[in-house]
Amino acid sequence: MSVLDDVSRYRHEIATDSYTTTWREIIGQYKDGDLKIDPEYQRLFRWDVDQQTQYVESLLLNIPSPPLFLAANQDGGFEVIDGLQRLSTMIRFFAAEVFDGNAPAVAHLSDEPDNNITVPLTLAEGPIIGSLSGFTAQTLPEALIRTIRYARITIILLEKESSPTARYEVFKRLNKQGAILSDQEIRNCTARLFGVEFPTALREMGESVTIRSALQMSGEDERRMRVEEMILRLLAFNHSQTAPRHEVSEFLDEFMIFASEGKFRLTPEVRNRIEKTFEMIGTAFPDGKAFRFPRSGFSTNLFDIVATGVYANLDNLDVEEFKKRHAQLLKSSQVSEVTGAGSNTRKKMIGRIELGMTWFAR
Structure with a gap:
């Protein structure tokens, strides 16, 4: 064609x-x-x-x-x-x-x-x-x-x-040009054109005290649905049925539509695994440092590696083992290879997913 x-x-x-x-x-x-x-x-x-x-x-x-x-x-x-x-x-x-x-x-x-x-x-x-x-x-x-x-x-x-799909694209492009809404705010609104169950469930999970405590985000970030975005990242990196074809934002857009169409659901089992993932992370690092490089603020890149790795390997980890591997991760040269400049590219995104899943599986 x-x-x-x-x-x-x-x-x-x-x-x-x-x-x-x-x-x-x-x-x-x-x-x-x-x-x-x-x-x-x-x-x-x-x-x-x-x-x-x-x-x-x-x-x-x-x-x-x-x-x-x-x-x-x-x-x-x-x-x-x-x-x-x-x-x-x-x-x-x-x-x-x-x-x-x-x-x-x-x-x-x-x-x-x-x-x-x-x-x-x-x-x-x-x-x-x-x-x-x-x-x-x-x-x-x-x-x-x-x-x-x-x-x-x-x-x-x-x-x-x-x-x-046309409505979704019109809404997304108009609002991204205006830069009034965050990417996740746009996703949670437009995805409702395909179905309300998943966007609603995602918002509900974003209110979890366990998750918010582990993330330790600012009030402004919470208001702009950054908590929900982190949950979406975790789900997309672990449950997407297709390999990423685009950079991070487009990949998350695609998964949000996929889930809103009813092709993925936040079942009780999935919800429980998410809660346990953040419970382990929050217990090990109650100050939110699990997702922060030394002397830095919240890092989405570090979140991708750590949260994805813990979620994928939850059954084989305990708090002490997680803390030990996390400390080793921060000293590893592999981290710098998948973060920094160009971190939103498809290549580095895949690199972070793979690093997290293998690092915490050791």
Whole structure:
């Protein structure tokens, strides 16, 4: 098959339309339940009050807004693909009328008070209009509220005929370009296009005290789903049915889809093995140093070697033996060969997997 055939084939998998609407209509769709924000995605509303204010100010000043990307569902409704920060800001600004004083039935709220969309936004000073400070949708002059309601925005619609893979790729590429979300946040949202069981189970495992204690990650890393990413790495390196063809991020993307399609499940046996892996590591190194080179912070590369090795050889290790082999590992020249510059390449990734599995099997 030629490249022309490939392009023609995949272009037909992505069906789009575009139109212009107003924020009044969009907010109405959300209130009526026709426009949905996945609970996993809504937790990623990150703009602070200054950023939210700046967007409202942009609408008042008629500054052009980037398009919203929506996807049409089989039930006739729509879901957000790109534009979460702007949409959430507008829902929050009009929260008093959207929710009528009641929190939504589905809890898709951020843990941060400033990002709880059910709490009406109180504007800060705008970069241009400083006098916006203290106003809400209830106190701002009605003429300005109308300007906001009827501000126009372009919608790029991914039609329901588009394949799940097409939706995944559109979401992933739009959000990676914006660099708002971490790779794992994007994976956990987009994988739900293929199935929710695995992404949900992965999030649940990410809340494990045993795992978090062993990793000893910063609060920011935990918030950006780095714990879940480490679990995913461990699973992908041990349970992928295909050899890595790409660099690390693409390999993890592929495994996330594979698992979300139901081709791999976090069974009780797998969950138990993961817990025991981190329990052993955390017992040996309660300060999180199992994944840190001397005088350095958390190392994903060292995690790949150590966690993969322990998981694969769990039945033949005890805490003392693990500690001894870990100390020997840090002194080995083999570590530097699979870490450092180019560590995300396919070659070094495979090297770390193989090193971990063989080193802790001795």
